[in-house]
Amino acid sequence: PAKIRLRHLQQAKVEGRPFTMLTAYDQFSAQIFESAGIEVLLVGDSVGTTVLGHASTTASTHQDMLTFTGAVARSVTRPLVVADLAFGTYESGPADALRHGVELVRAGAEAVKLEGGAEIVPQVRALVDAGIPVVGHLGFTPQSVNSLSGHRVQGRGDAAAEKLVVDALALQGAGAAAVVLELVPAAVAEAVTEALEVPTIGIGAGPRCDGQVLVWQDMAGLSGFHGKFVKAFADLRGQLQAAAEQYRAEVGERRYPGPEHSFD
Ligand code: KIV
Ligand code: NA
DSSP: OOOOOOHHHHHHHHHHHOOEEEEOHHHHHHHHHHTOSEEEEOOOOHHHTTTTTTTTTGGGEEEEEEEHHHHHHOSSSSSSSEEOOTTTTTTTOOOHHHHHHHHHHHTOOOOEOOBBBBGGGHHHHHHHHHHHHEEEEESOOOOOOOOTTOOOOOOHHHHEEEEEEEHHHHHHHTTEEEEEEEEEOHHHHHHHHHOOOOOEESSSTTTTTTEEEOHHHHHHSSOOOTTTOOOOOHHHHHHHHHHEEEEEEEHHTTTTGGGGGGGO
């Protein structure tokens, strides 16, 4: 199947075909998701909490994003590779956003994602004007976890829902090619999806978004994170634990390595 471009996501929205995005940070997972037909791979700043052992994505650095974006971009050809701009790399203004966005593209990103609404319109414009596609991120924005007082559903109530629509339209007006909606009531996410011409990609945002995204270790049951919006489609944690236990047992009983694993 052909290389996925942003226009394919746009086309999917128009035709009412939901598409999938998964996070990816390394070679093998990225290749498996490519084989599975996942259209978009997100090198999320969630790499900080899923791979690097941090408590918050605010700990993820620009260098982290460059390293893991490179790993994913070198490993796949078909999926669209989107990379997060790390916390602190774009808030100060368009020049900073552009400098870091350019480096992510050099590392292999085909689009960059940043969190925020109307307040980051100048950054979105600068990136888009430079030929760097932008994905927005509204609702619960993890880089603002401290000012949002934790992981909480956003956009509840008429005023907050209206602000979400206004912010989404502002991002689209600035040239954003898609908008992630995180932890938003399903009806509000549906309203944003209908208001926008560009696709929405939901996580904890109900079934009416144009696409869905999950952190892959949650999707595969590796993280053990069972938020309400998560479905674990496998039990990788259980399978990996069982494999490691069996390895340990067989070594302890001198059943592994056997003659077939040994050299004369
Ligand atoms: O970093 C990430 O994994 C994300 C997704 C949850 C959208 O931003
Ligand atoms: Na992120």
